[in-house]
Amino acid sequence: MAFSITTIPKIMRAKGWANGARLMEGWFSRPSATAPAYGTPESQTIRTTWVLSFARAKFVYDQIMRERIWANPAAQKEIAKLLRKKQLLSSVPRSAAFGNLSAPVTTVDLDYINQRVVGFGSSDLDDMSAALGNFAFRVAVAGGVTPIPRASRFEVIIAEVGVYVRDSYDFNGDQFLGFWDDQDNAMSMINPLSGTRVTNSDFRAWRDRNGKGGDFMVYSDLIKMRLAVPEVFSI
Numbered sequence: 681m682a683f684s685i686t687t688i689p690k691i692m693r694a695k696g697w698a699n700g701a702r703l704m705e706g707w708f709s710r711p712s713a714t715a716p717a718y719g720t721p722e723s724q725t726i727r728t729t730w731v732l733s734f735a736r737a738k739f740v741y742d743q744i745m746r747e748r749i750w751a752n753p754a755a756q757k758e759i760a761k762l763l764r765k766k767q768l769l770s771s772v773p774r775s776a777a778f779g780n781l782s783a784p785v786t787t788v789d790l791d792y793i794n795q796r797v798v799g800f801g802s803s804d805l806d807d808m809s810a811a812l813g814n815f816a817f818r819v820a821v822a823g824g825v826t827p828i829p830r831a832s833r834f835e836v837i838i839a840e841v842g843v844y845v846r847d848s849y850d851f852n853g854d855q856f857l858g859f860w861d862d863q864d865n866a867m868s869m870i871n872p873l874s875g876t877r878v879t880n881s882d883f884r885a886w887r888d889r890n891g892k893g894g895d896f897m898v899y900s901d902l903i904k905m906r907l908a909v910p911e912v913f914s915i
Contacts (some may be wrong), residue, residue: 683876685886687862689845692810694865699725700810703849703898708881711753712887715850719894721786722849726811731845734808740798741817741843749794750819750841751911758793759836760915763825769915770835771827779822779841781842789846792818802869815847820902828914838911844902850895851883 686708689701689714702725713719731737749755759778763769768777781788795816798807822840827833859868862877868874 683860683862685860685878685882688860691860691862691865691867692706692807694882695806695867697810699807700703700729703811707883707893709847710892710896712891713894713896714887715848715852715895717895718848718850719896721897721899721901723785723901726845726847726898728843728845728900728903730813730885731808731900734806735810736797736800736804737817740796744796744817744819744843748911749796750821751838751913752794754826755794755819755821756836756913756915759821759838762791762793763834763915768825771829773824773826775837777823777825779840779842779900781819781820781822781840781904785844785902786897788820788842788844788902789818789899792820792846794819795846805867805869812845812847815845815898816848817843819843823910833914835912835914839907841905841907842902843905845898845900847898848895849898851880852895853880857881857882876897 689705690705692701703722703834706722708718732741749814754784763778766778768774779791795818797814797816800815821838823836825837826835828835857880859872859874859876860878861867866874883893
């Protein structure tokens with residue numbers, strides 16, 4: 681019997697890759713949609729605590745915390761753009777001018793101010809690579825802004841930081857996805873004897889034949905942290 685890519689979630693589940701299987705099953709079941717015209721975002725499957733149980737993700741997350749990338753020059757530039765866009769730079773002090781980290785993560789994401797990418801290699805055969813591949817930790821902030829009249833500047837106070845995962849689930853480009861065998865649930869990135877060679881183009885061809893297969897954005901829940909000492913800078 682010819683191999684079908686629709687059996688890949690079964691192989692993933694046999695390996696304990698439940699999140700990877702769930703997201704792929706979602707792609708197969710969705711109406712046809714091709715990135716960048718994504719379908720409805722998915723924010724129920726991926727939990728941040730689960731992501732942080734993988735060493736390569738925890739390493740990047742710890743870097744984010746250590747380097748405080750919510751207040752570095754790149755982030756400050758993005759916050760200034762955000763405040764101007766929302767017309768929040770005025771003569772009126774605002775203690776809670778920007779950021780609502782209790783909003784749905786898809787709303788929070790509209791105003792993210794920095795990010796770091798988590799990658800994976802051919803040896804990273806696990807549920808996180810099956811579900812997300814390369815993905816980003818994104819950072820959003822909440823705080824206030826106060827005018828400094830004599831300096832014609834504004835003091836920005838970051839009081840709260842949020843971190844979450846964002847990824848696109850699609851099959852754009854030419855990417856090799858491994859050798860898969862649904863007879864013995866084997867999978868390998870290097871051994872062709874492990875099954876049938878699968879690439880992104882196989883999923884696009886399946887979508888063309890079946891009229892289903894919808895690309896979508898993936899979001900995790902959001903970790904919120906109120907800073908013991910607010911970050912303060914001027915713009």
